[in-house]
Amino acid sequence: MFNLFKRKPMNYQNIDAQTFEGLMQKNDHVVIDVRSQQEYAEGKIDPHTLINFFESDFKSKIEKLDPSKTYLVYCRSGNRSGKACAMMGQMGFDNLYNLEGGIGAWNAKG
Numbered sequence: 489m490f491n492l493f494k495r496k497p498m499n500y501q502n503i504d505a506q507t508f509e510g511l512m513q514k515n516d517h518v519v520i521d522v523r524s525q526q527e528y529a530e531g532k533i534d535p536h537t538l539i540n541f542f543e544s545d546f547k548s549k550i551e552k553l554d555p556s557k558t559y560l561v562y563c564r565s566g567n568r569s570g571k572a573c574a575m576m577g578q579m580g581f582d583n584l585y586n587l588e589g590g591i592g593a594w595n596a597k598g
Contacts, residue, residue, distance in 0.1 A: 499577030500561075500584035502570065505597040508560055508587045517558040522546075522572045523591070527564055530591050541568045547575070555581045562587035562594065 503511070511517055512533075519533055522541040539549045541563065550572075553559070559581060563569040566588045573584040587593060 498574070499582070500570070500573035500586055502566070502586050502588045504588055505593045508562070508585065508594070509597070511558070511560055511585060514558070517560055518553070519560045519562070520569075520572070522561060522563045522569050527591075530564060531595050532591070533562060533594055541572055546572075547579075550576055550579065553581075555579070556583075558583035558585070560585050560587065563590045565590040565592065 512519065519536040521532060521536045521538045523530075523538070524540050524542065525538065539546060543549075559573075559576065561569040561573050561576075561584065563572075566586060567590075569590065570586045573586045576584055589596075
């Protein structure tokens, strides 16, 4: 009965823009932008793969990815990418990092 109040452990890490940039220096990562094409005006982090979280085929595109790789995920604010990381974790991905503050935090770091 008390298990109803237990939260599932978070299977990804929220990281700041500096840490995100540091992880990008490693060769074993994939950067995923889960925003829409229209949100590109706010900037982007290259190189990246665009997989729109709100598209109907989002899950099927994620299923095609290699779960053994490290994924750095971002969106506009960090909310959508956090949801994407949670979904990916449930699908068996282990190395997941969510950019806290999204592209706004990335742009602010300079």
